[in-house]
Amino acid sequence: MEHIEIMGMVAAVLTTASFVPQVRKTWIEKSTKDISLTMYLAMFLGVVLWLIYGIYYESVPMILANFITAVLLLVMIVLKLKYK
Template sequence: METIEILGLVAATLTTSSFVPQVYKTWKEKSTKDISLTMYLVFFTGTMLWLYYGFVHRSAPIVFANGVTGLLVAFILVLKLKYR
């Protein structure tokens, strides 16, 4: 694996992990009143488009980051709808 790919994976890991505290807090507190549904829907759509782009270009960092981020954002969306 090339150094630039490793850099991409590290960046992807750090960026993606930034969603974990929000997921944990939302799940623990069972409250989503301060979370924008529109923002997360738009973000999820963008994430899925990046995931597709990553597959087309066979870019592991892009696929990894957007695959995991998509799951975390989807979980927030489910909680947002559940705890309305």
């Protein structure tokens, strides 16, 4: 694996993992009053577009990171709609 791919994997892990604490907190507290639905919808759309881009260029770090991030964002959107 090239150094740039390793850097991409590290970036993917860090950016994807950054969503986990918010999902966990929201899941446990069942409160989304301070969460912006518009922000999460825009972020979800952007991440899905990055996922498509990663698939097109066959970039494993981009595919993995954006797929997992899209799932986490989708969970947040569902929680926002459920607990608003």
